[in-house]
Amino acid sequence: xxxxxxxxxxxxxxxxxxxxxxxxxxxxxxxxxxxxxxxxxxxxxxxxxxxxxxxxxxxxxxxxxxxxxxxxxxxxxxxxxxxxxxxxxxxxxxxxxxxxxxxxxxxxxxxxxxxxxxxxxxxxxxxxxxxxxxxxxxxxxxxxxxxxxxxxxxxxxxxxxxxxxxxxxxxxxxxxxxxxxxxxxxxxxxxxxxxxxxxxxxxxxxxxxxxxxxxxxxxxxxxxxxxxxxxxxxxxxxxxxxxxxxxxxxxxxxxxxxxxxxxxxxxxxxxxxxxxxxxxxxxxxxxxxxxxxxxxxxxxxxxxxxxxxxxxxxxxxxxxxxxxxxxxxxxxxxxxxxxxxxxxxxxxxxxxxxxxxxxxxxxxxxxxxxxxxxxxxxxxxxxxxxxxxxxxxxxxxxxxxxxxxxxxxxxxxxxxxxxxxx
Amino acid sequence: xxxxxxxxxxxxxxxxxxxxxxxxxxxxxxxxxxxxxxxxxxxxxxxxxxxxxxxxxxxxxxxxxxxxxxxxxxxxxxxxxxxxxxxxxxxxxxxxxxxxxxxxxxxxxxxxxxxxxxxxxxxxxxxxxxxxxxxxxxxxxxxxxxxxxxxxxxxxxxxxxxxxxxxxxxxxxxxxxxxxxxxxxxxxxxxxxxxxxxxxxxxxxxxxxxxxxxxxxxxxxxxxxxxxxxxxxxxxxxxxxxxxxxxxxxxxxxxxxxxxxxxxxxxxxxxxxxxxxxxxxxxxxxxxxxxxxxxxxxxxxxxxxxxxxxxxxxxxxxxxxxxxxxxx
Numbered sequence: 246x247x248x249x250x251x252x253x254x255x256x257x258x259x260x261x262x263x264x265x266x267x268x269x270x271x272x273x274x275x276x277x278x279x280x281x282x283x284x285x286x287x288x289x290x291x292x293x294x295x296x297x298x299x300x301x302x303x304x305x306x307x308x309x310x311x312x313x314x315x316x317x318x319x320x321x322x323x324x325x326x327x328x329x330x331x332x333x334x335x336x337x338x339x340x341x342x343x344x345x346x347x348x349x350x351x352x353x354x355x356x357x358x359x360x361x362x363x364x365x366x367x368x369x370x371x372x373x374x375x376x377x378x379x380x381x382x383x384x385x386x387x388x389x390x391x392x393x394x395x396x397x398x399x400x401x402x403x404x405x406x407x408x409x410x411x412x413x414x415x416x417x418x419x420x421x422x423x424x425x426x427x428x429x430x431x432x433x434x435x436x437x438x439x440x441x442x443x444x445x446x447x448x449x450x451x452x453x454x455x456x457x458x459x460x461x462x463x464x465x466x467x468x469x470x471x472x473x474x475x476x477x478x479x480x481x482x483x484x485x486x487x488x489x490x491x492x493x494x495x496x497x498x499x500x501x502x503x504x505x506x507x508x509x510x511x512x513x514x515x516x517x518x519x520x521x522x523x524x525x526x527x528x529x530x531x532x533x534x535x536x537x538x539x540x541x542x543x544x545x546x547x548x549x550x551x552x553x554x555x556x557x558x559x560x561x562x563x564x565x566x567x568x569x570x571x572x573x574x575x576x577x578x579x580x581x582x583x584x585x586x587x588x589x590x591x592x593x594x595x596x597x598x599x600x601x602x603x604x605x606x607x608x609x610x611x612x613x614x615x616x617x618x619x620x621x622x623x624x625x626x627x628x629x630x631x632x633x634x635x636x637x638x639x640x641x642x643x644x645x646x647x648x649x650x651x652x653x654x655x656x657x658x659x660x661x662x663x664x665x666x667x
Numbered sequence: 668x669x670x671x672x673x674x675x676x677x678x679x680x681x682x683x684x685x686x687x688x689x690x691x692x693x694x695x696x697x698x699x700x701x702x703x704x705x706x707x708x709x710x711x712x713x714x715x716x717x718x719x720x721x722x723x724x725x726x727x728x729x730x731x732x733x734x735x736x737x738x739x740x741x742x743x744x745x746x747x748x749x750x751x752x753x754x755x756x757x758x759x760x761x762x763x764x765x766x767x768x769x770x771x772x773x774x775x776x777x778x779x780x781x782x783x784x785x786x787x788x789x790x791x792x793x794x795x796x797x798x799x800x801x802x803x804x805x806x807x808x809x810x811x812x813x814x815x816x817x818x819x820x821x822x823x824x825x826x827x828x829x830x831x832x833x834x835x836x837x838x839x840x841x842x843x844x845x846x847x848x849x850x851x852x853x854x855x856x857x858x859x860x861x862x863x864x865x866x867x868x869x870x871x872x873x874x875x876x877x878x879x880x881x882x883x884x885x886x887x888x889x890x891x892x893x894x895x896x897x898x899x900x901x902x903x904x905x906x907x908x909x910x911x912x913x914x915x916x917x918x919x920x921x922x923x924x925x926x927x928x929x930x931x932x933x934x935x936x937x938x939x940x941x942x943x944x945x946x947x948x949x950x951x952x953x954x955x956x957x958x959x960x961x962x963x964x965x966x967x968x969x970x971x972x973x974x975x976x977x978x979x980x981x982x983x984x985x986x987x988x989x990x991x992x993x994x995x
Contacts, residue, residue, distance in 0.1 A: 326958060329745060329746065332746045332747075333746055333747040350745055350961070354744060354745055354746050356746050444939075445939060445941060446939060493848075494851070494939075494941040495830065495847075495848035495851040495852045495853075495941060495942070496830055496831065496848055496851070497939075498848070498850075498851035498937060498939055498940040498941060498942070499828075499829050499830045499831060499833075499848055499850070499851055500829070500830075500831050500832075501939075626960060626961060628959050628960050628961075629960045629962075632938075632955060632959065632960065635938060635939055635940070635941065635943055635944075636765065636943055636944035636947075637944070638941075639853060639940075639941030639942065639943065639944060640853065640941070642941055643851075643852065643853060643941045643942075645853065645854075658764070661762075665759075
């Protein structure tokens with residue numbers, strides 16, 4: 246289990262479906278079908294995207310009659326352990342989903358196929374994908390995966406609660422101060438509504454404010470949690486909890502910030518773009534929900550993360566696998582994916598389809614924020630120092646202990662962990 | 668070192684047959700021995716009989732133990748292959764601040780686990796009252812939690828403990844007590860889990876103690892009653908001392924089990940829970956290192972040290988049993 250952080254949103258959206266669509270994941274090694282076509286396997290975790298992927302595969306197979314692709318869905322909770330074991334046993338899928346947390350580990354251990362030789366040979370222009378994503382999937386100057394989609398974080402708010410409190414809706418003029426004032430106004434002890442959900446979640450909340458404060462999480466292999474600006478980014482949230490304008494983290498461990506927003510018990514919540522379809526599916530939020538760019542601190546910032554398609558270093562059909570990955574990175578595939586409305590395709594100029602798929606929400610804010618988006622921080626063993634965060638920051642996020650001391654302790658522990666990586 | 672009373676008995680029996688063999692008096696060895704079987708022969712048959720369990724024990728306990736010991740001196744690649752690193756892993760175990768915390772929590776789980784025993788003894792005594800009806804029903808009710816999957820137990824209790832909608836807080840509000848976020852408040856989470864632990868294990872010890880109480884001769888109680896001892900006095904002066912062999916056995920099992928507390932914590936604590944650090948046990952830390960963070964070597968070192976701790980505590984318990992256990 247564990248590590249439900251990244252894009253797990255999409256998964257959380259359909260826990261039931263996740264259980265149902267486990268599919269078969271045994272024996273991923275590529276082979277030939279009886280009619281002489283090369284069979285490659287494709288590993289992914291999100292059941293919500295299976296339908297769209299099948300459409301893309303159909304289009305691919307029409308162009309490449311000699312190749313056939315089989316989808317293998319593994320739920321996110323066991324995806325990485327399964328993949329690791331399959332890698333050891335040599336039965337990993339030929340092509341599979343990769344995220345930023347794991348890329349450097351996989352690339353440095355040599356279990357991914359470097360894409361550069363193919364990119365040069367086929368003159369494939371990677372410039373069609375956002376630069377932040379390309380950097381995320383590059384290890385020591387080599388491309389190891391083809392960006393597929395991306396996510397940024399936006400400020401989701403509840404228009405009805407704003408109207409009741411007589412406050413103007415958030416827009417790009419908002420700053421941290423505006424958020425603080427609004428959160429205070431919107432908090433209503435009588436009805437139990439809080440102004441905002443200051444959830445202790447790296448990607449959704451504090452990674453964004455750390456960037457906005459001018460701090461950083463990791464730079465040149467050292468932790469940024471000792472930096473006073475980083476601490477400012479964390480304090481933004483703990484202050485909101487201390488003042489009672491947000492439920493404490495204890496409450497949100499029992500009922501997540503997203504659930505509180507969906508049940509209209511908080512007026513504002515920082516959440517993923519990929520959650521749009523889930524918000525859209527809730528009648529109350531479809532009516533009262535709205536989304537704005539993240540308010541400005543010292544500077545603007547939002548966290549960008551995206552998935553990518555990688556080729557297994559142990560694949561026996563790398564050529565066919567590359568043809569498939571190349572197709573997945575093309576405009577045609579991106580457009581099919583955008584029409585499905587689950588995620589924002591990373592291919593330049595295909596985002597509009599997604600933006601227009603839910604007219605009630607101003608989804609354009611998510612692509613507008615690309616200009617100043619900060620990549621999701623990662624190192625070789627990202628999970629090690631990510632696990633330290635809830636453990637050491639949990640106190641301040643429940644109103645126990647100062648955030649400054651906690652953050653400095655985290656910096657020391659994280660540096661020790663980073664030292665181990667070398 | 669004799670591990671369990673039963674093993675000790677077996678050893679004694681073995682010694683006896685062995686002596687018989689050497690003395691050459693075949694007739695004395697085992698009633699079940701066939702015609703013409705010597706003592707040595709029956710000894711061989713005895714080994715044959717324990718072979719299945721011995722093989723299983725070697726393959727599933729001793730071999731992994733040795734392997735873990737070996738792994739604790741190596742570093743693992745995420746995708747296979749390991750290399751010798753000497754004592755580095757043990758160095759990490761000693762230095763890591765989370766280990767000390769996890770060890771403290773684990774000992775706290777042990778203390779809470781041991782609190783199951785007095786509860787079980789009192790319940791067993793109540794259930795052995797003369798004239799009590801529906802004993803099998805009570806026994807089943809207490810035993811069901813023990814045979815329920817810990818994952819299910821953890822999930823249901825999480826609902827009960829939920830700070831906003833949970834039944835625990837609802838019930839407390841009837842008597843005017845303000846509830847709290849039991850499993851996500853760092854100051855209560857470890858006790859909330861401990862309570863579930865006690866609740867789900869009390870049935871097991873209840874069975875052990877019920878059997879123990881049944882073995883106490885009724886005359887002793889009758890004699891005490893004639894001498895004017897009340898129920899409380901009878902409980903402390905007769906039941907508890909005469910039950911001490913069972914209590915000893917239960918406490919050994921209980922210490923071994925509660926030091927390895929894992930599943931309830933794993934199920935009840937989400938990764939975002941701010942109380943996670945306050946509830947982490949040595950085994951959940953082991954799991955995190957081994958399967959989440961790719962440091963199987965350090966995890967092996969941690970597991971090995973935990974085994975040593977369990978062995979030491981078990982040894983101490985056997986060492987001090989003479990002071991308080993009365994074998995009738």
